[in-house]
Amino acid sequence: MTEPRLLASGDTVLVLEFGDAIDWRISRRVNALERRLRRDPPAGVIETVPTFRSLAVHYDPDTVSFDALGEQLCLMAEEVEAEDAHTLLWRIPGCYDAEFGPDLLAVGEKAGLTTDQVVECHASRAYIVYMMGFLPGFPYMGNVPDAIALPRLETPRTRVPKGSIAIATSMTAVYTLESPGGWHILGRTPIRFFDVADPSPALLSPGDKVIFEPVSRDVFERITAQVAAGEYALTPEKVTA
Amino acid sequence: MTASLRVVAPGMHTSIQDLGRTGFQHLGVPVSGALDTEALRLANLLVGNAHGEAALEIMHLGPTLEVCSESVRIALAGGSGTIEVEGQAQPVPGFHSVRLQRGDRFRVTASGESATAYLAVEGGFDIAEVLSSRSTYARGGFGGHFGRALDAGDVLPLRRCQVETRPERMLTQGGLPRPERVRVILGPQDDYFTHSAIDALRESTYRVSRATDRMGMRLEGPALSHRDQFNIVSDGIAPGAIQVPGDAQPIILLADRQTTGGYPKIATVISCDLPALGRLRPGDEIRFETVTLEAAAEARREAKKRFARLCKTLTHVNTEWTPDEYLLHSENIIGGVVHATEVD
Numbered sequence: 001m002t003e004p005r006l007l008a009s010g011d012t013v014l015v016l017e018f019g020d021a022i023d024w025r026i027s028r029r030v031n032a033l034e035r036r037l038r039r040d041p042p043a044g045v046i047e048t049v050p051t052f053r054s055l056a057v058h059y060d061p062d063t064v065s066f067d068a069l070g071e072q073l074c075l076m077a078e079e080v081e082a083e084d085a086h087t088l089l090w091r092i093p094g095c096y097d098a099e100f101g102p103d104l105l106a107v108g109e110k111a112g113l114t115t116d117q118v119v120e121c122h123a124s125r126a127y128i129v130y131m132m133g134f135l136p137g138f139p140y141m142g143n144v145p146d147a148i149a150l151p152r153l154e155t156p157r158t159r160v161p162k163g164s165i166a167i168a169t170s171m172t173a174v175y176t177l178e179s180p181g182g183w184h185i186l187g188r189t190p191i192r193f194f195d196v197a198d199p200s201p202a203l204l205s206p207g208d209k210v211i212f213e214p215v216s217r218d219v220f221e222r223i224t225a226q227v228a229a230g231e232y233a234l235t236p237e238k239v240t241a
Numbered sequence: 242m243t244a245s246l247r248v249v250a251p252g253m254h255t256s257i258q259d260l261g262r263t264g265f266q267h268l269g270v271p272v273s274g275a276l277d278t279e280a281l282r283l284a285n286l287l288v289g290n291a292h293g294e295a296a297l298e299i300m301h302l303g304p305t306l307e308v309c310s311e312s313v314r315i316a317l318a319g320g321s322g323t324i325e326v327e328g329q330a331q332p333v334p335g336f337h338s339v340r341l342q343r344g345d346r347f348r349v350t351a352s353g354e355s356a357t358a359y360l361a362v363e364g365g366f367d368i369a370e371v372l373s374s375r376s377t378y379a380r381g382g383f384g385g386h387f388g389r390a391l392d393a394g395d396v397l398p399l400r401r402c403q404v405e406t407r408p409e410r411m412l413t414q415g416g417l418p419r420p421e422r423v424r425v426i427l428g429p430q431d432d433y434f435t436h437s438a439i440d441a442l443r444e445s446t447y448r449v450s451r452a453t454d455r456m457g458m459r460l461e462g463p464a465l466s467h468r469d470q471f472n473i474v475s476d477g478i479a480p481g482a483i484q485v486p487g488d489a490q491p492i493i494l495l496a497d498r499q500t501t502g503g504y505p506k507i508a509t510v511i512s513c514d515l516p517a518l519g520r521l522r523p524g525d526e527i528r529f530e531t532v533t534l535e536a537a538a539e540a541r542r543e544a545k546k547r548f549a550r551l552c553k554t555l556t557h558v559n560t561e562w563t564p565d566e567y568l569l570h571s572e573n574i575i576g577g578v579v580h581a582t583e584v585d
Contacts, residue, residue, distance in 0.1 A: 007429035010509030011537035013479035015429050022474055034267070049266045049477040051501050056477025058266070061512070061541065066534050132269040133475060133501030136381050140475075176269075177381060194268075196371050196383045202268040 004054075004077055006070040011061050014069055016077065017054040022142060022170065026053045027130050031207040032080040033073070042072050050206050051131045052140070087207050088236035089126065092174075092189055094165050094212040095220035096122075100188035103153075107167070107184050111148050119214055121145050122165075122186055127172055129208040137176040137194030137202035141210055144172050156182030163188045165212065172212075176202075187214075190224040191234060209239065244310030244402040246362070248395040249346060252304035257366060257385030257397075258359075258496075260293040262374035266500040272480070273376035273384065274496050276455060276519030277357045279417055279548060280319030284361035286552060287316035287338045287410050295368065295375035295385075296361040301522070303349025303358070304391060311403035314340045314363035316410070319417065319520070320352030324360075336415025337558075338363075340404060355417070355520040364401035378497060380456075408557035417551075419521065422530040423514050425483065426537060430473060430505035434485070438465040442483075442507060442529055447491065451523045455497040458518060460527065464489035465507055475503040481510030481518070493518060511537040513544035 005017040016033070019026040034050040037057070041048075044064030049056040059069055096119040098104060104115045111118065127141035134140075143149075144167050152168045157180060160166070164175040166183035175181060176194040189212075193203045204210065215223070226232035248255075258281065261274025275281040275298055282292040297304070303322055316338040317324055323332035324339060327346040333339045335358065341347065352358035368375050368386065377385025386395060431439060447462035471487045478484075482494045484504040493510060494502075495518065510518065511532065521527060532540070 008426055008509075008534055009429045009477070009479035009506065010426050010481055010511055011534055011541065012512050013477065013509070015477060017429075017476075020474060047264050047266055049500055051476045052474045054476045056479070058479070061538060065538075131475070131501065132267065134269060134499060136265075136268060136270040138269050179380070201265070201270070201372060206267070 003074060006074070008066055009056070011066075012058060014057045014059060014066055014073070015054050016057065016073055019053045022052045022130065024128055024130075024142075027128065028207070029077070029080075030055050033077050034206070036076055036080045037073075042069065042076075044069060051133065086238055086240060087209060088205075089209045089211065089239045090204065090234065090236045091211050091213050092191055092234075093215040093219065093223055094123070094187045094189045095215050095217060096187035097217050097220070100164070101186045103184035104186055107148055107150065107186065110150055113147065118148060118186065121148050122167065122172065123212045123214050126209045126211045129204050129206050129210060130171075131206050132202060132204070135176050135179055135194075137204070139173055139193070139204045139210070141172050143170040150184060152182040153184065156180055160185060161188065163190065163193075165189055188220070190220050190227055191232075192227055203234075208236070244313075244367075244399040246313070246397045246399065247307040247309050248391050248393055248397065249305040249307055250348075251391040251393055251395070252299055252349065253302040254300040255304045255391045256298050256377040256379065256389075257295050257368060258298040258376045259295040259374055261496065262372050262376055262378070262384065265372050266477075269500050270372060270381070271378055271497050271500060273374070273378045273455075275357075275359065275376075276496050277319055277355070277359070277417070277516045278519075279516040280355070280357065280519070281359045281361075282548075283336065283412065283415070283417075283552070284316050284318035284359040286555065287318065287336065287412070288314050288361045288363040289410075290361055290363065290365055294361065294365045296359045297391075299349055299352060299358045299360060300356060302351050303360075305346065305348040308341050308343055308345045308347075309396070310343060310399055310401070312340055312342050313399065313401070314338055314404045315360055317349060317358055317360050318412075318415070319358035320355030322350045322352040322358050324349055337411040338409045340406065340409070354419075356522040357519045362399055363404045364399060367398040367400045380497065410555055411558050412551065413554040413556055414551060417517070417520065419517050420514055422528045423518070424511045424530050424532045424537065424540060425481075425508035426511060426534060427508045427531055428506070429476075429509075431507050433467055433469070433471070433473070433505035434507050435466050435468050438467075438507065441465055442491075443531055445528070447527050447529075449521050449523050449525045449527060453523060455495055457495055457498060458493040458521065460491045460493065462490070465491055467505065471505060472503055473505050475501045478502050478506070479509050481512070481515050482506045483508045483510070495519070511540060513537075513541045
């Protein structure tokens with residue numbers, strides 16, 4: 001395994017870069033080290049932000065120097081290699097009704113597929129949560145089948161509804177809040193992905209796996225009501241990464 | 242008995258901010274918090290609060306508020322704005338605490354040389370923390386007062402119904418300077434830029450754009466050209482990171498910045514120069530100086546000493562306000578700030 005690159009982003013953030021591509025093996029290293037740091041943070045570490053190929057470590061330069069922290073993190077990065085990672089598999093109901101998926105038709109046209117085939121394709125595999133970013137609890141998940149991998153919209157929408165299931169490049173995601181957005185919207189999930197009132201506010205964590213399970217409009221409405229009443233529990237399975 | 246400040250007019254963009262929401266960036270939750278943390282600390286110091294207590298962050302034009310409790314003590318810090326109490330001949334200058342009574346209405350005037358100013362209330366606002374902070378994150382719609390900037394008619398609950406009469410406090414050297422140059426450390430993606438882009442960053446003058454908000458300060462000036470392409474595989478974003486999108490114009494990422502991003506970052510503003518960025522207004526000029534990590538550490542120590550010295554200029558003054566005293570103090574305060582901005 002190659003040594004991570006150490007980069008300074010100002011005097012309070014140290015970036016450990018494990019590669020320059022979106023690759024689940026790199027992502028696994030990043031997330032394994034992040035979990036390790038979360039369990040047992042070195043002195044001076046304030047918080048850690050795992051991304052596709054690097055880990056940003058926010059630190060207090062009055063407590064620890066860049067060099068000392070970098071050395072310590074590189075040692076830890078070597079140690080976590082051997083860790084056997086278990087992960088959670090979430091089955092997320094998604095409604096691919098035309099009203100919820102305004103881009104289904106266009107994606108199908110570009111991919112040479114019917115809308116049913118687009119849905120089947122999107123729901124055909126387990127995605128890995130690489131990282132969270134863009135919005136609170138917004139999961140970047142990959143990789144979508146090549147058949148429906150498309151660049152972002154040329155003109156982003158000003159308002160994408162909360163719960164929208166979307167794709168762009170090799171990634172799929174769920175809009176956790178209403179927000180502007182440039183991804184192709186295929187459907188909507190009734191599941192709440194981010195809740196500030198919850199002590200662990202984000203549903204997913206990097207390293208988790210997600211399978212979208214198409215549901216009818218009726219089932220969508222039923223689950224939406226159950227979620228609102230606090231009566232819907234989603235239980236993930238434990239699987240090996 | 243409830244205690245509150247009622248918002249008569251909200252000002253341009255007034256929000257509740259503290260020192261930010263630490264510990265949730267791995268979930269995509271921005272840190273938020275005061276843009277000018279030094280001014281926030283000073284406002285709290287003047288009313289006797291813990292330094293990171295939540296206060297009102299006032300951008301450009303201040304709000305008008307009405308006291309709906311027995312008494313309150315407030316102080317404004319940052320810029321040269323004042324507190325104009327209805328029916329009182331002389332305004333209360335910044336960096337000076339004042340005790341007001343039920344029914345008093347006051348207007349916070351524009352903060353002058355600074356884009357932001359902070360109004361602290363003795364005892365603080367009685368507002369629940371969301372994810373360990375009272376900072377407003379407007380885009381996410383949480384924190385502060387219902388997750389948004391203030392509106393007319395809002396009622397901001399206070400922890401104290403009344404405050405004791407005591408000598409008021411003031412800072413004799415209230416001005417917060419703007420640095421001659423903003424110091425940056427190159428990277429983490431300076432290798433994405435041409436040599437001439439690095440030279441331009443070091444040598445050019447940039448102007449703060451109108452399209453600046455709590456998320457990012459957009460700058461206008463010579464292009465910072467990319468060597469090849471302007472997309473990176475998204476990675477983490479430090480406070481003060483200077484990202485350069487395809488249009489080659491830099492954006493300094495501020496308190497409400499996204500936790501991750503896909504544009505290369507040519508350099509990052511060092512931590513002790515961040516509070517001063519919160520003072521820059523649209524149209525202001527900004528110049529950069531590249532420094533090493535060692536120099537940043539030294540600058541951070543110096544800044545701490547300077548700020549501690551500033552805090553030590555806190556003095557007690559008579560409760561009653563007199564015009565002579567006002568003239569004297571406002572001369573000192575405004576004089577200091579003007580001098581600082583005229584450097585360079």
